[in-house]
Amino acid sequence: MRQHRFILSAALVAASVGLTPGIAQAAGPVTPAARADDAQTKADTGDSDFEISLFAAPITAHEVQVIVQTLDRLATYEITYDWGDGTTSKETSTGLDANWDYHTYTEVGAYTVTVTVKDTATGVQDVKTVEAVTDGTEFTPHAPTRLLDTRSGLGAAKAKVGGRKSVALKVAGSADIPADVVAVALNVTVTNTVDAGHIAVQPGKTPHEATTSNLNYVAGQSVPNLVIVPVRDGHVQMFNGGWQPVDLVADVTGYFKASPAGGYTALTPVRAVDTREGLGTAQGQVPGYGAFDIAIAGHGGVPKGATAVALNLTATNPRESGHLTAYPSGQTAPGTSNVNFAAGQTVANSVIVPISPDGKIVVRNGSWKPSDVVVDIVGYYSPDSQAAFVPEAPHRIFDSRQGSWFRSRGPLKGREFAHVPFFGRSDSLEAVVLNTTVTNTAGVGFLSVAADPNSWEDYETGNTVKPERPLSSALNWTRGTTVPNLVQASTGEEQILDFWNQGWESTDLVIDQLGHYDAK
Numbered sequence: 328m329r330q331h332r333f334i335l336s337a338a339l340v341a342a343s344v345g346l347t348p349g350i351a352q353a354a355g356p357v358t359p360a361a362r363a364d365d366a367q368t369k370a371d372t373g374d375s376d377f378e379i380s381l382f383a384a385p386i387t388a389h390e391v392q393v394i395v396q397t398l399d400r401l402a403t404y405e406i407t408y409d410w411g412d413g414t415t416s417k418e419t420s421t422g423l424d425a426n427w428d429y430h431t432y433t434e435v436g437a438y439t440v441t442v443t444v445k446d447t448a449t450g451v452q453d454v455k456t457v458e459a460v461t462d463g464t465e466f467t468p469h470a471p472t473r474l475l476d477t478r479s480g481l482g483a484a485k486a487k488v489g490g491r492k493s494v495a496l497k498v499a500g501s502a503d504i505p506a507d508v509v510a511v512a513l514n515v516t517v518t519n520t521v522d523a524g525h526i527a528v529q530p531g532k533t534p535h536e537a538t539t540s541n542l543n544y545v546a547g548q549s550v551p552n553l554v555i556v557p558v559r560d561g562h563v564q565m566f567n568g569g570w571q572p573v574d575l576v577a578d579v580t581g582y583f584k585a586s587p588a589g590g591y592t593a594l595t596p597v598r599a600v601d602t603r604e605g606l607g608t609a610q611g612q613v614p615g616y617g618a619f620d621i622a623i624a625g626h627g628g629v630p631k632g633a634t635a636v637a638l639n640l641t642a643t644n645p646r647e648s649g650h651l652t653a654y655p656s657g658q659t660a661p662g663t664s665n666v667n668f669a670a671g672q673t674v675a676n677s678v679i680v681p682i683s684p685d686g687k688i689v690v691r692n693g694s695w696k697p698s699d700v701v702v703d704i705v706g707y708y709s710p711d712s713q714a715a716f717v718p719e720a721p722h723r724i725f726d727s728r729q730g731s732w733f734r735s736r737g738p739l740k741g742r743e744f745a746h747v748p749f750f751g752r753s754d755s756l757e758a759v760v761l762n763t764t765v766t767n768t769a770g771v772g773f774l775s776v777a778a779d780p781n782s783w784e785d786y787e788t789g790n791t792v793k794p795e796r797p798l799s800s801a802l803n804w805t806r807g808t809t810v811p812n813l814v815q816a817s818t819g820e821e822q823i824l825d826f827w828n829q830g831w832e833s834t835d836l837v838i839d840q841l842g843h844y845d846a847k
Contacts, residue, residue, distance in 0.1 A: 388462055396425050404446060416428050466583055466589045467583075473662060491570065496565065497562055507585070516577075524570065528563055531560055558582075589712065591714045592707055596799035620689055621702060623686055649694020655687075657687075733747070738836075744827040754847070756818055756822055759844075760841040
């Protein structure tokens with residue numbers, strides 16, 4: 328009796344690698360047995376001996392790959408893939424040839440993929456299934472809601488987070504956030520500081536020191552920053568990189584999961600509001616505890632039907648300390664904040680704000696005295712947007728204090744830019760999510776981020792044209808400060824971003840990557 332074997336490997340979801348055993352029969356498929364790691368079943372019936380393994384790992388945000396390896400040199404197999412979305416594909420394998428097939432799903436989500444392998448000579452076949460969960464996720468906006476406040480004991484113990492210590496925050500299941508949440512958008516604020524330090528927000532609840540940072544602070548300072556972070560085991564954890572205790576506050580504004588909701592579309596930053604000029608609202612500072620509406624949907628490149636908008640929100644020329652809060656119109660102002668400022672300070676912060684049914688949002692001045700407000704639109708989320716978010720463990724990609732393979736060590740000089748490549752991830756990269764930090768600032772300035780029109784080959788051959796200087800700002804600084812801010816930026820056709828020092832004196836620049844949006 329001739330015997331032959333094959334091993335089937337399905338690359339679908341890296342986190343759910345498993346093996347699906349079964350017995351091949353000549354008369355139709357069998358019911359798949361429960362999956363078990365490293366399990367194989369051999370059959371002594373019929374004319375074939377099958378060994379089938381199913382493995383899972385994604386390729387891009389929407390794409391999966393299935394690899395089939397046959398171990399019999401003499402047999403020829405017909406392999407049929409039912410991708411679980413109403414589409415199928417088929418190919419033939421002979422001998423030890425490795426075979427693979429790719430599939431791109433229109434929508435992110437979980438799919439049951441059925442693979443049928445048939446010996447064309449004997450008619451013996453086997454059928455196995457595996458759940459495929461796309462790597463890409465989509466955004467669901469959430470009314471700004473406080474999840475953590477160590478000052479009051481909300482979400483954690485009522486106590487400051489000690490120096491070089493962490494606090495774990497349960498996200499899954501809190502404030503109607505689903506249990507299968509993959510990543511979360513939080514506005515994190517450090518306050519009641521007595522020394523200099525930094526805060527790093529990381530996936531999971533296990534305490535560990537981080538090599539990246541999200542917020543930097545000095546004594547007596549309250550600093551907010553938007554953070555987009557993967558959720559692991561239902562938690563995120565916040566590490567206090569300073570040596571003295573601090574209080575931490577975290578407000579959720581939305582979450583990502585592997586199911587259809589809102590994809591992302593990046594925009595060239597568009598200035599929607601500037602109270603100094605009367606752009607988008609009345610000219611003049613926003614009164615203390617005053618508020619104004621901004622028409623978002625149908626304006627500034629944001630279509631009607633968009634569910635949330637990504638903004639850079641800036642307070643400037645404030646007459647007293649306070650904060651700004653952005654929220655959907657038609658709602659009561661939440662007890663949260665997006666930007667904290669001191670008198671005379673210019674402070675920017677990234678914000679993701681749900682858009683109300685009337686297409687508007689509200690910005691409120693939470694100070695007793697007036698302040699100017701500037702709002703730049705950088706992107707939006709909508710059911711029609713194709714780019715899905717792929718979260719990444721926070722990692723450092725650029726530090727001018729240390730240099731890199733594409734740039735020598737040294738600060739970014741005044742009125743100059745650093746070009747940073749992002750190619751190699753996907754040919755359908757829509758945007759990247761970064762935490763940018765300036766430090767060792769020698770004067771006053773602001774940072775602008777824009778796509779570079781040159782290719783990498785242009786830089787290698789010296790055939791570049793100088794990019795046009797952008798007008799929008801991602802963050803602002805004064806001399807001797809360390810300032811962070813989250814940036815969601817389109818990488819353009821060449822997948823290179825320019826980071827402009829718009830001041831006249833030098834500054835160091837640090838960039839940590841948190842994830843990316845992929846349209847494929």
